[in-house]
Amino acid sequence: MSVSVINNEQERLEILRQYKRLIEVWHTRKNTQDKWLVRKAFRLAADAHKDMRRKSGEPFILHPISVAIIAAKDIGLGRTSIISALLHDTIEDTEMRLEDIGNQFGKEVANIIDGLTKINEISISNSTAQAETIKKLLFTLSDDVRVILIKLADRVHNMRTLESLPRDKQLRVVSETQYIYAPLAFRLGLYAIKSELEELSFKYSQPKLYNEIQGNIQSSEEDRLLSFNVLKKVLTNELKKINCDVDIRLNVKTAYSIWQKMRKQEISFENIYNKYSIDIILNGETTDEKLICWSAYSIITNIYRSNSNRLRDWISTPKANGYEAIHTTIMNPYGKWVDVHIRSKRMDEIANKGYAAYWKYKELGKIDTSLENWLNRTRLLLEENDENTFDFIRDFRSNLFSDEIFVFTPAGKMMNMAAGATVLDFAYAIHTDIGNQCIGANISHRIAPLGYKLSSGDQVEIITSKIQSPSEEWFKYVVTARAKSRITDAIKQARKKYKSDGRKKLSDYFKQLNIEDNKISLNKLKTAINVKSSVNLYYYVAQKMIGLKEIKEVMQPGESRLGWIKNLRIPFTRSKLETNGSEIEQESNNPKPQKNEQYISDFTSLDYIVSDCCNPLPGDNVMGLVFPNEPIQIHQTTCEDAIRLMSQHGKNIVKAKWKQKAGITFLAGINIKAADNQGIMQEIIGVISGEFKINTRSFHLDAHEGIANIDVTIYVSSTSILKKLMAKLKKVSSIIKITRLDKI
Structure with a gap:
């Protein structure tokens, strides 16, 4: 944010007009004392932010006023929440202290604002400030849900004014919104806010497609x-x-x-x-x-x-x-x-x-308890949680989408469970020890295995054994965050006894390979093999699941691997502040980068990999994610894995655009549904190889009841070539439907 004193009379009038609007849309109880406190909060916020402006250039104070309007009008919150909304950025962006707010407006307001304040990057390790801030925010559900509601109002206004931010920051905000805030709004019943957040996310992540559909509407x-x-x-x-x-x-x-x-x-x-x-x-x-x-x-x-x-x-x-x-x-x-x-x-x-x-x-006794049941389950999850931040956010998010079923214990007690819950989920819902020792269940006089999905009305008697213990395979049998967390804890405890043996073997391997035995080497190895904890790494080494050969391949890669990475690097370039000629494709609907943005100009020394979770092609909207000691990952902006990563590692986002290079092709996949007629394979191959001269890597056909399901992987240079090929294939009389495959 920039600094500029508000001295424009027109701006002063606009600020007062927006404050007046706030009072008008505040429909909950408001006596003289309530109005006085809100006015006091407004004046305090206006004074604290008087020298500040947003990226858009408007006075910063208009943002907290707008958040308060959304909280009052669209969510229906009252005095305490309005005061908190007006002051929500003061601790983070001004010299004001939380203690000062508590003294003037009470502990309740201070606690809400504390929950809304971001975590400082310096105060954390093994995570990101972005992820830790989300986790801190979600934990407020167990204390005061108003923190989340005000944060949703804040997110709505930030999304409405997203145009003023550079592209990489837009993607960071959009990914958080898609991954956490829109699903959370839906779970809390805020359908209008959920819809607006999704719509604005779509507008900024896929601007061309958004404008096309909006035009059709x-x-x-x-x-x-x-x-x-x-x-x-x-x-x-x-x-x-x-x-x-x-x-x-x-x-x-x-x-x-x-x-x-x-x-x-x-x-x-x-x-x-x-x-x-x-x-x-x-x-x-x-x-x-x-x-x-x-x-x-x-x-x-x-x-x-x-x-x-x-x-x-x-x-x-x-x-x-x-x-x-x-x-x-x-x-x-x-x-x-x-x-x-x-x-x-x-x-x-x-x-x-x-x-x-x-x-x-x-309060009037006119309400169903389903939302309260979900909140109670969520609070229990929060109270018992000791996962690392990224796992916690992933598991919490999965909890946002679940509907409910109800099942009964042998004593007739009804328990609400997430739809899709299994016998093992139910066992952990009763008690951790029962879950750890579960070997199955008796349901309606039938023995059911761990992964059996429960239905509403089932009466479930858990069967246990003292010699039973959790294993990694159990993750396939559960859907609830509580069960996943308990299984993780049990496995972690069981593996700790291998720590000493695994650590000694790993030191020996490092010594044989002339690798320094230090934290940097350890973290590099964990990152490369996607192992998050040292306990698991030592376990895999002790159990000979990772040996000298595997460590050498990761820590001392051969030339063939480097050559493979270089081949993937060529078609990409990252946007620069200044470009020569037409080397970089410009997107007219993206805002120009700000002068203070930092870019790396020596692109030839950087490694890129095309992510196989979405298999982007030249012509797709793409972005990059950069992590230490790893090639830059290139994803489609709509890729679910990319959205998850951007929502937690926003500072790792880099802008990426395609740089056309003759002779470079990429792997793409298409799925074809067709009548299982004689010669259908020859017709398809004739179009691909004959007319388009495209190389085919694989061709897989399954036929059932006269319908052929065909997956084809091919090498193409761009989405435009792929679209032309698909359009041509659609004209084959036997073909019913053809779609692009993101995951191959």
């Missing part, structure tokens, strides 16, 4: 409004029969959600039928919300034909994030299917404001 607006207005008129009139206020809204699907459907269903924009939905919000005097909603459903489906396969009853069994509604699909007068969501006013408030609305209605 806008071009179909006229037809969409015509269809909606016809339905609204009919439904408004018919729903008067249930004697309640009815609000009928048009909900247009986001570009991101449409793109996800296009990818998942492998179809074009034109072939997606549900580009919008209709929300019907009912507000009646009767307390029986379910009766009102089902009455509305009955009226609607009596008028319009419905698809019974698309009926979803989230009223009888709410989602784990507290969401309640009836979902159905009807055919409109123009012969098009339309999704309809029916819910009460209370259900709608929870759907949009999530956790904050949840507690409001819980």
